[in-house]
Amino acid sequence: MKTQSMNRDWIATARTLSEALPYLKRYVGATVVIKLGGHAMGSDEGMASFARDVVLMNLVGVHPVVVHGGGPMINDMLKRLGVESQFIRGKRVTDAATMEVVEMVLSGTVNKRIVQAINAQGGRAVGLSGKDANMIVCDPTDPELGLVGDPVEVTPDVIRQLHEDGYIPVVAPLGAGREGETFNINGDTAAGAIAAALKADRLLLLTDVSGVKNAEGEVMTQLTPENVKELTDSGVIAGGMIPKTQTALDAIAGGVRAVVILDGRAPNATLLELFTDHGAGSLIRREVK
Numbered sequence: 001m002k003t004q005s006m007n008r009d010w011i012a013t014a015r016t017l018s019e020a021l022p023y024l025k026r027y028v029g030a031t032v033v034i035k036l037g038g039h040a041m042g043s044d045e046g047m048a049s050f051a052r053d054v055v056l057m058n059l060v061g062v063h064p065v066v067v068h069g070g071g072p073m074i075n076d077m078l079k080r081l082g083v084e085s086q087f088i089r090g091k092r093v094t095d096a097a098t099m100e101v102v103e104m105v106l107s108g109t110v111n112k113r114i115v116q117a118i119n120a121q122g123g124r125a126v127g128l129s130g131k132d133a134n135m136i137v138c139d140p141t142d143p144e145l146g147l148v149g150d151p152v153e154v155t156p157d158v159i160r161q162l163h164e165d166g167y168i169p170v171v172a173p174l175g176a177g178r179e180g181e182t183f184n185i186n187g188d189t190a191a192g193a194i195a196a197a198l199k200a201d202r203l204l205l206l207t208d209v210s211g212v213k214n215a216e217g218e219v220m221t222q223l224t225p226e227n228v229k230e231l232t233d234s235g236v237i238a239g240g241m242i243p244k245t246q247t248a249l250d251a252i253a254g255g256v257r258a259v260v261i262l263d264g265r266a267p268n269a270t271l272l273e274l275f276t277d278h279g280a281g282s283l284i285r286r287e288v289k
């Protein structure tokens, strides 16, 4: 039996769809890089919801690229294997034994979980890492971090080709060294480098907080690179938020139009951000309009 309140729900849904039209138009043909952090990868239900959003985005003409992390999953596996791991300035010190586990977890378990989730929603996801087609070539970040790499040459042709053929690329943050090594790249750094190489319209960094907070703990809905520098210098931006905001600044300097830091655990976070005037999280771009 249909009730009046059910009718009201449908009317609200129709209004939301209708209001999305200008945004849908704006993003046709746009490239959107979405970084899914390990902390934002929740339950199977949360993963299915994320995957549904990515498939919908693709169906309305957006070219999504998913770049993922998986730090907590690497920690779990290292613990099970009895391998010690430590972080310096937010990056995992990676020796050869750790690298083997990092690659197994990122390229194997995590990458395939996302690929399967997208395919289960009717998308056609293809999993790859920065090593495939020599997409991300790295130099070592710092000798004390071992096999941690900084992207120095990014060739995203394979991503463009996959988009052209209707596939959704899902990229694990690993890079190739010039001497045949494998490098462990911070997930945010890898996403920023890919977004800059593609001159993406948006880079969405999905994490476990609703955005960048000011000294009062309020989420800043819009920030310029200057605001980020001030908040970092005063110590308000700290810990894991530092590589994220640094990635945002580098990506903008590299030609990405805007970067959004948002809570990936919130339902339909990416759709809200792209297709409504409500937006979500903190938008960082050169000029705040």
Ligand SMILES: Nc1ncnc2c1ncn2[C@@H]1O[C@H](COP(=O)(O)OP(=O)(O)O)[C@@H](O)[C@H]1O
Binding pocket: 037, 038, 039, 040, 069, 071, 206, 207, 208, 209, 211, 212, 213, 214, 236, 237, 238, 239, 240, 241, 242, 244
């Ligand atoms: N100014 C700030 N605004 C929001 N979060 C901040 C800020 N400074 C530090 N953080 C911390 O940064 C964390 C996000 O970074 P991180 O844990 O590395 O995320 P992820 O695993 O998703 O990459 C937040 O959970 C929060 O504790």
Ligand SMILES: CC(=O)N[C@@H](CCC(=O)OP(=O)(O)O)C(=O)O
Binding pocket: 036, 037, 038, 039, 068, 069, 070, 071, 072, 074, 090, 091, 092, 102, 148, 149, 173, 184, 185, 186, 187, 188
């Ligand atoms: C160099 C470095 O620290 N690499 C990360 C790669 C995964 C990652 O970045 O995962 P999140 O996005 O979930 O944090 C690591 O080994 O944990």
